[in-house]
Amino acid sequence: MGVRTDGRKELIALAEGLRESTESWADLLRDCRRRGMRAPELVVGDGAMGLWRALTEVFPQARHQRCWVHKTRNVVNALPKSSQPGAKKALQEIYNAEDRDHAEKAVKDFDRAYGAKWPKAVKKVTDETDELLASYDFPAEHWIHLRTTNPIESTFSTVKLRTRVTRGAGSPAAALAMVFKLTESAQTRWRAITAPHLVALVRNGATFHNGYLVERPEVSAA
Incomplete structure (x- = not known):
């Protein structure tokens, strides 16, 4: 799940893989890169080491924030x-x-x-x-969104409930398709992040210190 420059959350990628596998995560991230995604400014995740090692390989510029x-x-x-x-x-x-x-x-x-x-x-x-403290280098209005992976966790709670009811999708491909459709449907109800106008500043490299924008000094004319 990512955040667009207008503040809306969007499903970026979904793949079958092993949670702790660096290669599984790297394949997912390479697919994102092939489809045109630039390196994210900050990636929020849990302690799955495969994700962080894969990020270092595919998007080394991305900052890390633990949930x-x-x-x-x-x-x-x-x-x-x-x-x-x-x-x-x-x-x-x-x-x-x-x-x-x-x-x-x-x-x-x-x-x-x-x-x-x-x-x-x-x-x-x-x-x-x-x-754990990387979020302090981003807008204070965004901290509530950057400290946890709850947006993803809450979505998967709904997915898990549905997949339990179906008692198995029949095949891995069918299960993945079901999860995708459920997540795609949930995406329409995801709440945009607070202060969406600040996302573009973050994406364009603006500096924030303890949540506040650091104004760049005016350049004097020669």
């Missing part, structure tokens, strides 16, 4: 139940921070609070801080 919903779930599940509510709140302090400086401070606070006892859980955050 906070998936990351929170993975970190919390690596902690004992008694610590999960506090950890979840601490993670919210990171991704809801007003700017990158406050987010980075919240990461350090999370490390101090949980790193000594549960270093593996904390490393899931500290080892990927740049990818």
Whole structure:
């Protein structure tokens, strides 16, 4: 799923493949490139390593943003139940921070609070801080859209419900066709992103710092 310069979300590609396979993801991305898609400014995804390795190969210019919903779930599940509510709140302090400086401070606070006892859980955050905070270099109005893969997840919830009812599509090709038609139908109901006028600025290389546009200095006439 991508975002057009007018702010509308659009289905870009759908393919059968192995989730963790770099080659499966690379084939999908190469197909997008063959059909004329330029390198995206930012790609939002979960921890599927195949996607990120394929991006490095096909669209090396693209920035990476990890999904906070998936990351929170993975970190919390690596902690004992008694610590999960506090950890979840601490993670919210990171991704809801007003700017990158406050987010980075919240990461350090999370490390101090949980790193000594549960270093593996904390490393899931500290080892990927740049990818988790990439959205701060984009318009603040877009942060709510860039922090998670929920738009895709919610669409596939509907798809899964329908495919369960059919009890199997008969063949992989038929299943893929069914998923495509269901997703294509859902696309008409996808909500455009907030402040769509800023998408064109992002696409044209405008610089944003902590969500705000950085005005370029006027060039003096010689």
